[in-house]
Amino acid sequence: MEIITYNKISRNKKLKLLQRPVIDMTKTYRVVQPILTDIKSNGLESVLKYSKKFDGFSEKRIKVTVKEFEDSKKLVSSRFKKAVKAASNNIKKFHKLQLPKKYSVETMAGIKCSREFRAIENVGLYIPGGTAILPSTLMMLAIPAIIAGCKRLVVCSPTVKNLSNEILYVAGYLGINEFYKVGGAQAIALMAYGTNKIKKVDKIFGPGNQYVAAAKALVSIDPNGCAIDMIAGPSEVLVIADGSANPKFIAADLLSQAEHGNDSQVILCSTNKGLAEKVIKEIKVQIEKLPRKSFVEKSLENSAAIIFNKTDDAINFSNSYAPEHLILNIKSAKSYLSKIQNAGSVFIGKYSPESVGDYASGTNHSLPTYGYAKSTGGVSVEQFMKGITFQELSKEGLESISTTVIELANAEKLQAHANAVKIRLKK
Amino acid sequence: MEIITYNKISRNKKLKLLQRPVIDMTKTYRVVQPILTDIKSNGLESVLKYSKKFDGFSEKRIKVTVKEFEDSKKLVSSRFKKAVKAASNNIKKFHKLQLPKKYSVETMAGIKCSREFRAIENVGLYIPGGTAILPSTLMMLAIPAIIAGCKRLVVCSPTVKNLSNEILYVAGYLGINEFYKVGGAQAIALMAYGTNKIKKVDKIFGPGNQYVAAAKALVSIDPNGCAIDMIAGPSEVLVIADGSANPKFIAADLLSQAEHGNDSQVILCSTNKGLAEKVIKEIKVQIEKLPRKSFVEKSLENSAAIIFNKTDDAINFSNSYAPEHLILNIKSAKSYLSKIQNAGSVFIGKYSPESVGDYASGTNHSLPTYGYAKSTGGVSVEQFMKGITFQELSKEGLESISTTVIELANAEKLQAHANAVKIRLKK
Numbered sequence: 001m002e003i004i005t006y007n008k009i010s011r012n013k014k015l016k017l018l019q020r021p022v023i024d025m026t027k028t029y030r031v032v033q034p035i036l037t038d039i040k041s042n043g044l045e046s047v048l049k050y051s052k053k054f055d056g057f058s059e060k061r062i063k064v065t066v067k068e069f070e071d072s073k074k075l076v077s078s079r080f081k082k083a084v085k086a087a088s089n090n091i092k093k094f095h096k097l098q099l100p101k102k103y104s105v106e107t108m109a110g111i112k113c114s115r116e117f118r119a120i121e122n123v124g125l126y127i128p129g130g131t132a133i134l135p136s137t138l139m140m141l142a143i144p145a146i147i148a149g150c151k152r153l154v155v156c157s158p159t160v161k162n163l164s165n166e167i168l169y170v171a172g173y174l175g176i177n178e179f180y181k182v183g184g185a186q187a188i189a190l191m192a193y194g195t196n197k198i199k200k201v202d203k204i205f206g207p208g209n210q211y212v213a214a215a216k217a218l219v220s221i222d223p224n225g226c227a228i229d230m231i232a233g234p235s236e237v238l239v240i241a242d243g244s245a246n247p248k249f250i251a252a253d254l255l256s257q258a259e260h261g262n263d264s265q266v267i268l269c270s271t272n273k274g275l276a277e278k279v280i281k282e283i284k285v286q287i288e289k290l291p292r293k294s295f296v297e298k299s300l301e302n303s304a305a306i307i308f309n310k311t312d313d314a315i316n317f318s319n320s321y322a323p324e325h326l327i328l329n330i331k332s333a334k335s336y337l338s339k340i341q342n343a344g345s346v347f348i349g350k351y352s353p354e355s356v357g358d359y360a361s362g363t364n365h366s367l368p369t370y371g372y373a374k375s376t377g378g379v380s381v382e383q384f385m386k387g388i389t390f391q392e393l394s395k396e397g398l399e400s401i402s403t404t405v406i407e408l409a410n411a412e413k414l415q416a417h418a419n420a421v422k423i424r425l426k427k
Numbered sequence: 428m429e430i431i432t433y434n435k436i437s438r439n440k441k442l443k444l445l446q447r448p449v450i451d452m453t454k455t456y457r458v459v460q461p462i463l464t465d466i467k468s469n470g471l472e473s474v475l476k477y478s479k480k481f482d483g484f485s486e487k488r489i490k491v492t493v494k495e496f497e498d499s500k501k502l503v504s505s506r507f508k509k510a511v512k513a514a515s516n517n518i519k520k521f522h523k524l525q526l527p528k529k530y531s532v533e534t535m536a537g538i539k540c541s542r543e544f545r546a547i548e549n550v551g552l553y554i555p556g557g558t559a560i561l562p563s564t565l566m567m568l569a570i571p572a573i574i575a576g577c578k579r580l581v582v583c584s585p586t587v588k589n590l591s592n593e594i595l596y597v598a599g600y601l602g603i604n605e606f607y608k609v610g611g612a613q614a615i616a617l618m619a620y621g622t623n624k625i626k627k628v629d630k631i632f633g634p635g636n637q638y639v640a641a642a643k644a645l646v647s648i649d650p651n652g653c654a655i656d657m658i659a660g661p662s663e664v665l666v667i668a669d670g671s672a673n674p675k676f677i678a679a680d681l682l683s684q685a686e687h688g689n690d691s692q693v694i695l696c697s698t699n700k701g702l703a704e705k706v707i708k709e710i711k712v713q714i715e716k717l718p719r720k721s722f723v724e725k726s727l728e729n730s731a732a733i734i735f736n737k738t739d740d741a742i743n744f745s746n747s748y749a750p751e752h753l754i755l756n757i758k759s760a761k762s763y764l765s766k767i768q769n770a771g772s773v774f775i776g777k778y779s780p781e782s783v784g785d786y787a788s789g790t791n792h793s794l795p796t797y798g799y800a801k802s803t804g805g806v807s808v809e810q811f812m813k814g815i816t817f818q819e820l821s822k823e824g825l826e827s828i829s830t831t832v833i834e835l836a837n838a839e840k841l842q843a844h845a846n847a848v849k850i851r852l853k854k
Binding site for chain 1: 520538719777
């Protein structure tokens with residue numbers, strides 16, 4: 001991990017610090033598109049073909065049975081069950097407050113406009129299963145969907161030998177019963193296009209590797225595909241720390257992000273060079289005991305400690321970078337909150353490690369990466385719903401707005417638009 | 428316009444009624460991708476090249492000047508100005524109520540979680556200019572952006588000879604000063620990738636032809652592109668009418684939708700075959716006077732009048748179709764509102780033609796088409812913002828959640844995640 005003094009580097013180097021490693025999806029799209037096209041035409045048969053090819057899955061039945069859900073209850077520890085309950089409760093408490101409220105207003109006398117929200121009926125939740133099993137991700141996606149009131153939750157997760165009992169347990173705990181043992185691009189195609197027997201979904205949520213990400217992107221731009229939550233890149237954390245911070249805590253936070261995968265992004269911003277040096281030393285100590293050390297070392301290669309003159313400069317840098325996770329381990333952290341413009345989730349003060357947000361504080365851990373925090377928030381109840389607008393005009397309301405509508409329709413040369421008003425007001 | 432009795436047709440024909448004309452974007456993507464790639468590498472020079480090629484635009488300066496904005500004030504009628512003011516006021520009144528509210532909750536003692544909203548800093552608004560000029564679309568996109576608090580609004584609209592004074596006037600009226608005379612895929616590339624002098628935007632909004640739609644889709648799946656509002660298809664209306672409805676009103680509503688373009692979708696659902704017959708007769712009368720008659724005739728070819736036994740059946744059909752616009756011209760229309768699950772905007776009763784929503788009732792006219800109303804609402808203030816979550820734990824808060832976090836991190840074999848908690852609680 002290199003230490004960089006921000007005001008001593010060139011403008012070009014500054015811009016480079018903001019950039020993520022270039023991801024050229026073109027090749028991945030080229031690999032994934034034929035899989036999607038095949039499944040779109042041939043349904044389950046092709047899903048099974050790719051599941052066998054990529055995951056070695058050779059069963060004919062992909063749907064998890066009631067018995068499998070039941071068995072999982074016996075196969076997970078009571079400590080795990082307790083943890084799921086505690087985490088779910090916090091996630092529910094936080095997300096329940098996101099339910100959007102309907103409203104109505106009379107924009108002019110006789111013109112009543114309103115907006116109401118409806119749950120998306122069919123949602124697909126993708127739970128990756130590659131280098132780690134992720135029961136927490138199932139909680140983070142399913143709980144908002146349930147609060148939104150989605151009628152049908154479809155879950156897909158890859159299965160090599162057996163599905164993780166922890167994931168099955170969480171699914172059962174949350175009342176999910178439509179769960180397919182399918183992963184990768186084939187799972188996304190299954191949900192986006194459906195088969196003879198499995199109805200397609202309206203929107204797909206969830207993280208995944210580059211093939212899953214590519215499949216989600218491609219179905220989202222196929223008019224006969226479906227919507228998706230967001231385009232996801234590698235996970236990231238940006239820590240802003242000052243001299244008051246404990247270097248051990250910061251090292252642990254950076255490592256917890258770095259263990260996600262080879263390509264995780266880890267940045268330390270500080271006004272204190274001495275602290276950065278201590279953090280780097282501490283990383284070298286802590287890294288030794290980590291089972292996922294190889295991932296960690298790889299992702300630390302892309303990482304940097306950047307030294308700023310003022311905390312405000314670090315905040316500005318963070319806003320331009322738009323990190324997925326932002327840790328503020330600084331004195332009077334709260335006074336900076338209003339300045340934070342672009343970030344997925346923010347961790348305030350020394351007792352708020354990122355891992356509490358990953359599991360159990362209550363916020364969602366499915367967050368925008370790769371700078372998408374500039375335009376998108378993390379997964380929320382609203383994303384499982386859509387707003388519908390309504391308008392009801394009385395005759396008087398229509399009369400009072402008629403000249404406005406007719407004038408604008410004329411300006412746009414849309415005669416029939418004007419007619420629809422005129423014909424109603426004809427004597 | 429064919430009359431179809433719903434319960435007399437086969438299941439396959441029923442399914443077909445729900446389908447939109449197949450749009451195969453593959454070819455359009457193949458045409459548009461090289462344009463995007465070129466502009467991504469070569470910036471303004473290539474933008475100008477395509478503007479000349481496709482729009483015959485041969486100037487070097489693409490930015491609208493202060494003088495042009497000023498001139499437009501003199502060149503539009505005072506009636507038009509009055510209409511813009513009235514429509515804007517209603518749109519503002521309705522959209523102001525969409526500003527999302529921040530909230531905070533203590534999910535457990537010592538664990539404070541909150542969510543706040545921030546405007547997207549740079550937004551791009553595309554205003555089409557092909558077969559009709561659309562100053563109303565600029566109001567519909569810019570007003571929510573302004574209410575959200577977006578710092579920078581970039582507008583692009585194609586220019587063959589002169590830009591529409593109406594559009595320039597609306598831009599000036601709303602305080603927009605960054606306006607480029609560029610249309611088509613090249614405008615989308617300009618906004619998504621930026622140039623040496625024009626900073627890229629974070630999200631692009633707005634309708635457009637198939638090339639614009641393709642460009643938006645492609646930049647949305649390029650990790651170095653930007654977010655978009657939605658994938659748009661041809662405009663659509665579904666009218667549910669019973670024997671109480673005036674066939675002249677319904678004919679006018681269907682025609683006002685049909686005049687948008689060749690591919691507009693128009694559907695009448697009724698419990699009353701006599702009404703459908705009268706509507707078809709009335710269409711034949713009204714169509715004669717329309718300047719856009721050729722569009723109308725073309726889109727009526729794809730349209731149908733479907734006869735149902737009960738209003739509830741028509742509502743169910745509409746939910747499956749998920750129309751952009753839904754007109755309820757039926758007795759006690761309000762009693763059906765809670766049953767409407769999928770629609771962009773709903774027009775209630777006989778004095779609510781769709782054109783009032785297109786211009787001036789206050790609701791947004793930028794709405795999901797092609798069945799996307801199943802997953803997405805129309806453009807709203809929230810879409811110009813993103814939620815950021817925050818969490819702040821006290822030492823006690825961290826202690827109380829620590830076993831939960833550590834247990835779940837262990838289940839996912841993410842040791843460093845557990846460490847970040849343990850290290851903070853070490854004695």
